[in-house]
Amino acid sequence: xxxxxxxxSKDYRGRGISKALCGEVLRFARAHGYGxxxxxxxxxxxxxxxxxxxxxxxxxxxFSPSLLGAFLCFQIFQYRCDLPGGT
Numbered sequence: 364x365x366x367x368x369x370x371x372s373k374d375y376r377g378r379g380i381s382k383a384l385c386g387e388v389l390r391f392a393r394a395h396g397y398g399x400x401x402x403x404x405x406x407x408x409x410x411x412x413x414x415x416x417x418x419x420x421x422x423x424x425x426f427s428p429s430l431l432g433a434f435l436c437f438q439i440f441q442y443r444c445d446l447p448g449g450t
Contacts, residue, residue: 364392366402381411385418392446399445406438420444 366388371380392400402420404411416422424441427433 364388364395364397364400366400369402381414382418385414389418389444389446393448396448397446399443401441401443403439403441406440412440415442415444418444 366385369381369384369388371384389400400420402415404415406425412422420442421444422440423443425438426441427437428439432438
């Protein structure tokens with residue numbers, strides 16, 4: 364299952380909404396037999412990286428999205444959270 368483009372409005376950040384949404388995605392994935400949840404985030408999204416790592420995701424890869432990105436040393440990080448008992 365891919366978690367894609369999760370965002371919380373600036374007015375509501377810092378209230379645990381992202382953590383709750385991420386937890387709900389993981390519960391949904393487990394309940395429906397998924398083996399893992401994957402996602403991508405940019406290297407500048409430090410808060411998002413800490414959120415995902417705190418929810419059990421681990422960084423499994425990184426890539427530059429373009430030649431310009433590679434020149435600027437900009438990377439997209441790939442994360443994965445394996446779910447016990449999934450297929």
